[in-house]
Every structure is written in structure tokens, then in C-alpha cells.
Amino acid sequence: MKSWAIVGLCAVLCRIVSCSTGAIDHSIVKSRGDFGYVEVRSGAHMFWWLEPFAGERSDINEDTPLVIWLQGGPGASGTGYGNFQEVGPYDVGWKPRKHSWVQKASILFVDNPVGTGFSYVENGTNFTHNNAEIAADLLTFLKKFLHKKTEYIDTPLHIVSESYGGKMAAGFARAIVDAQAREDLKLNFRGVALGDSWISPVDYVLAWTPFLKAWSLLEDAALSNVSQVALRTQQAVGNGNLTGATALWALLEETISNATDNVDWYNALLHNVDGEESSVWLTAALPENGVAASARRLLARYHNDALAEFMNGSVRKHVGIIPGNVSWGAQSAKVFDELSGDFMVDVVGVVDGLLESGVPVTVYSGQLDLICCTLGTDAWMDQLKWKGAADFKAASSQPFYVKGxxxxxxxxxxxxxxxxxxxxxxxxxxIPSDQPKAALQMLDHILHRQRRTEVSVA
Known part of the structure; x- marks a missing residue:
């Protein structure tokens, strides 16, 4: 069975293009969102922010989807970075965003794992340490959220993620499917989207060398050194030395940064990006070398000074429910540290299981991404044992366009x-920051396609 016929694809995309650039009706945005806390475990508090659908009034009905957005890191804040710097209705400073995703769905941002953003733990024993614990917390959160917001029980629910959020999303989706099979959860789950996601760390580590070589960013002398560290990282994972593998990952990133004049891990066309380590708290919270330095380099973008000041100032005042001893992002570095033993574990098998269960899975990737580059994505997708994998690989890709x-x-x-x-x-x-029009069109396409696919709970 082949993928969509070209005619059908073009028809759908043309319909999407015609409506993907409409302005948000800000009269529908309910006082800058709804928000709250869920205690997912004793002493572990997860913060959420719901931005309701704000498209055309005539489009509001029982089929209006709900998207749960999961940010990466681990330790990056969905209610902060995802909401105010990527897909929410407002930018930093409450400036309206022209291509917000609320034109297509209600968006539920979650500060996950606990300790991220405005989420917090009461003591050091409450952090999560692996993807299974993260999924369990998210499932508890979802149950309690739906108990409070019963109007969303029958709403088409989609999980959309970015970076490490994709690894967490895969586990969360599996937990939802299993809970539905046990008849322990009632909801209208429609699928998961994995954006530039850390699904198979080793495949990305091994892909960096050929990627950088093809882009003329590594000369032969540096190439050999980078390749050796990459292979050592692969061996450490194979030997079960996961903490050591994370340390080697950090060494590899440092080696590549030194050899490439600090290539930007989030966009391979850029180098020495201004403000990459501008967050005062994050710089102070972690040492200057090893895993901590790599964590700081990756997380600082999500905690830039402008966003941190906005979240701990205007947003905190607007929300009005943040405990006095909680500061946005203050525990995020610890979130990463507590998950360092699970950081290099892949979830390819989890994605495989979702496909076999009939769950609609979408993978999306930015052409210029380095850390989760398309070469690495292709590598882990080639390992899928799902019965449709060969036909998917043989399917032809079709271009899509944004109206202009x-x-x-x-x-x-x-x-x-x-x-x-x-x-x-x-x-x-x-992707939503770099190409907002294309990202909004892609979201619309994902939502419509996933809703047409029958979801099994096997």
C-alpha cells in the first residue's frame, strides 16, 4: 500500500494553505489562558498552562483538537519557551504571535518533568530518574486534568513534542494506550508527533561526524578525533555504562564545538550564537566542564534572560498561584542531572510498539538541525520492525508549499x-520559531491526518 496519492495530498495541502495564515481572534483568547498545578506524587507538583483555541468562531465545535505540547531538555519549560517563544498566542511581553498554533487547536503546555519551569519538587527525592517515571507522572497529570476539565474528555487529543520532549512523548503515549486497554482512562487519543526528537541518542551521536563533514565543518584531522569519541560513546551504551556514555556525549559535544568554532547545535548554519549562555542562574548553577557544561549549553537557550525576566516577573504576577519559594527554572538544571543516567537510552522500541498498536505517529525534522539531525533520524527509523516499515521507506516524498x-x-x-x-x-x-508559517501548516496537516486514522488500544 502506497502513501497518499499526489492528487489527494495536493488537495489537502491546498485546503490547508488557504486557511493557515488567518489571524487569531483575540476576543476568544480567555484572559491569557488558564493554568494550575497538579500534584502528581506527594511533594511533586506539575504546572500547566492551557491556551484555548482562538481560530474562527465558526470553527469551534466538539471536534476542535487539544494538543499537549512537551518541551525538551530535559529541563526546558513548555509553559515558558514553547508558549511564549514558539507556538503560543503571545510572545515575550504579551505581544500577539501571528502564526500561533491556537489557530488550529487548544494547546496545553506542561512543565515536565517535575522541577521544570514553574513545576517544583519539595525535596530532592521527588525528581524523576528515567522515562518510565516521567510517563507515569504525565499519566497521573492527565487523569487529574481531565477530572477537572471534563469538557476535554471527548476532545481529539494529540501529543506534539520537540527534542527530548519526543522521547518523553513516546513513553507518555505508550502509557495512555496501556491505560486505555486497562479501561483505566477515558479520552479520545488521536496520536503523537515527534519533532526533532532525541529518540535514539547513539544514532544521532554517530550521525554528527558525516553530517559535519558533508557541511564542510570538520577537516580530516578533527574528523578522526570526533569519530573516535563517537565510537567510544556507542561502546559505552552497548556495555551498559549509561552514566559514562552521557559523559562521553558531553566530551563529544565539547570536541565538536572546539573544532567548528562553536557551531550552533540547534542550527548548523550558525556559530557563536549571542546569548546562548546568557542565563545567570543557569551559568551559576552548573560547573564549567563535563556533562554540566553541555547541559548548560543546551538549556541556556530555553532560559534566556529576556524570557526568565518575563516569566519571573509579568507572568508570575499574572498567574498569581506560584508559591513564594518557587522561581521559574530554578530546579531545571537538577532535572537534567537526575536524568543523566537515562539520557542516552533509546526509545526506538517504544515507537515501534506504538505503530504496531495502531497509534498514528508523526516524525518531523528541521533540515538545519544538528543535535537531532535528519541523518540520525533516518538511522533510527531504519531500525523499525513495524510491519509497515518497508512500505514506508519505499514511499515517495512529496513537496509541500506555504502560500506566498x-x-x-x-x-x-x-x-x-x-x-x-x-x-x-x-x-x-x-521549527516553529524558524519557519512559523510552514510549522502551522504542518500542524494542521498532522491534526487532520491523525484524526482520520483509527487508533487501536491493543
């Missing part, structure tokens, strides 16, 4: 049964 003065290709799409993939051109790790 010039028919520039926005990216490529292909699908087979319940697996779909997008490559977004001229975009790095944060």
Missing part, C-alpha cells in the same frame, strides 16, 4: 498507514 508570492518549497512529506514524516526546509531544531 513565490512557490518556494517549504518541505517534504511522506506517509504509509499510521506513520508520517515531514522534513521542513530552512529550519533548525526549533
Amino acid at each position: 508570492h513565490r512557490p518556494q518549497t517549504a518541505g517534504f512529506f511522506k506517509a504509509h498507514k499510521n506513520l508520517a514524516m515531514y522534513i521542513v526546509l530552512n529550519a533548525g531544531h526549533m
Whole structure:
């Protein structure tokens, strides 16, 4: 069975293009969102922020989807970075965002794992240490959220993620499917989307060398050194030395940064990005070398000074429920540290299981992303044992376009049964920030396609 026929794909995309650039009706945005806390375990408090659908009034009905957005890191805040710097209705400073995802769905941002953003733990024993614990917390959160917001029980629910959020999303989706099979959870789950996601760390580590070589960023002398560290990282994972593998990952990133004049891990066209380590608290919270330095380099972008000041100032005042001893992002570095033993564990098998269960899975990737580069994504997807994997691989990709003065290709799409993939051109790790029009169109396409696919709870 082949992917969509070209005619059908073009018809759908043309429909999407015609409505993907409409302005938000800000009269529908309910006083800048709804928010609250859920105690997922004793002493572990998860903060959420719901931005309701704000498209055309005529589009509001029982089929209006709800998207749960999971940020990466681990330790990056969805209610902060995802909401105010990527897909929410407002930018930093409450400035309206033209291509917000609330034009297509209600968006539920979650500060996950506990300790991220405005989420917090009461003592050091409450942090999560692996993906299974994260999934369990998210499942508890979802149950309690739906108990409070019963109007969303029958709403089409989609999980959309970015970076390490994709690893967490895969485990969360599995937990939802299992809970439905036990008849322990009632909801209208429609699928999961894994954006530039840390699904198979080793495959990304091994892909960095050929990626950087092809982009003329590594000369032969440095290439050999980088390759050796990458292979050592692979061996450490194979030997079960996961903490050692994370340390080697940090060494590899440091080696590559030194050899490439600090290539930007989120966009390979950039170097020495201003403000990458501007967050005062994050710089102070971690040492200057090893795993901590790599964590600081990756997380600082999500905690830039402008966002941190906005979240701990105007947003905190607007929300009005943040405990006095909680500061946005203050525990995020610890979140990463507590998960360092699980950081290099892959979840390819989890994605495989979701596909076999009939769950619609979408993978999307930015062409310019380095840390979760398309070479690494192709490598882990080639390992899928799902019965439709061969047909998916053989399917032809089709271009898609964003409405404008010039028919520039926005990216490529292909699908087979319940697996779909997008490559977004001229975009790095944060696709909604780099290519907001294409990202909004892609979201609309994902939501419509996943809702047409029958979801099993096997």
C-alpha cells in the first residue's frame, strides 16, 4: 500500500494553505489562558498552562483538537519557551504571535518533568530518574486534568513534542494506550508527533561526524578525533555504562564545538550564537566542564534572560498561584542531572510498539538541525520492525508549499498507514520559531491526518 496519492495530498495541502495564515481572534483568547498545578506524587507538583483555541468562531465545535505540547531538555519549560517563544498566542511581553498554533487547536503546555519551569519538587527525592517515571507522572497529570476539565474528555487529543520532549512523548503515549486497554482512562487519543526528537541518542551521536563533514565543518584531522569519541560513546551504551556514555556525549559535544568554532547545535548554519549562555542562574548553577557544561549549553537557550525576566516577573504576577519559594527554572538544571543516567537510552522500541498498536505517529525534522539531525533520524527509523516499515521507506516524498508570492518549497512529506514524516526546509531544531508559517501548516496537516486514522488500544 502506497502513501497518499499526489492528487489527494495536493488537495489537502491546498485546503490547508488557504486557511493557515488567518489571524487569531483575540476576543476568544480567555484572559491569557488558564493554568494550575497538579500534584502528581506527594511533594511533586506539575504546572500547566492551557491556551484555548482562538481560530474562527465558526470553527469551534466538539471536534476542535487539544494538543499537549512537551518541551525538551530535559529541563526546558513548555509553559515558558514553547508558549511564549514558539507556538503560543503571545510572545515575550504579551505581544500577539501571528502564526500561533491556537489557530488550529487548544494547546496545553506542561512543565515536565517535575522541577521544570514553574513545576517544583519539595525535596530532592521527588525528581524523576528515567522515562518510565516521567510517563507515569504525565499519566497521573492527565487523569487529574481531565477530572477537572471534563469538557476535554471527548476532545481529539494529540501529543506534539520537540527534542527530548519526543522521547518523553513516546513513553507518555505508550502509557495512555496501556491505560486505555486497562479501561483505566477515558479520552479520545488521536496520536503523537515527534519533532526533532532525541529518540535514539547513539544514532544521532554517530550521525554528527558525516553530517559535519558533508557541511564542510570538520577537516580530516578533527574528523578522526570526533569519530573516535563517537565510537567510544556507542561502546559505552552497548556495555551498559549509561552514566559514562552521557559523559562521553558531553566530551563529544565539547570536541565538536572546539573544532567548528562553536557551531550552533540547534542550527548548523550558525556559530557563536549571542546569548546562548546568557542565563545567570543557569551559568551559576552548573560547573564549567563535563556533562554540566553541555547541559548548560543546551538549556541556556530555553532560559534566556529576556524570557526568565518575563516569566519571573509579568507572568508570575499574572498567574498569581506560584508559591513564594518557587522561581521559574530554578530546579531545571537538577532535572537534567537526575536524568543523566537515562539520557542516552533509546526509545526506538517504544515507537515501534506504538505503530504496531495502531497509534498514528508523526516524525518531523528541521533540515538545519544538528543535535537531532535528519541523518540520525533516518538511522533510527531504519531500525523499525513495524510491519509497515518497508512500505514506508519505499514511499515517495512529496513537496509541500506555504502560500506566498513565490512557490518556494517549504518541505517534504511522506506517509504509509499510521506513520508520517515531514522534513521542513530552512529550519533548525526549533521549527516553529524558524519557519512559523510552514510549522502551522504542518500542524494542521498532522491534526487532520491523525484524526482520520483509527487508533487501536491493543
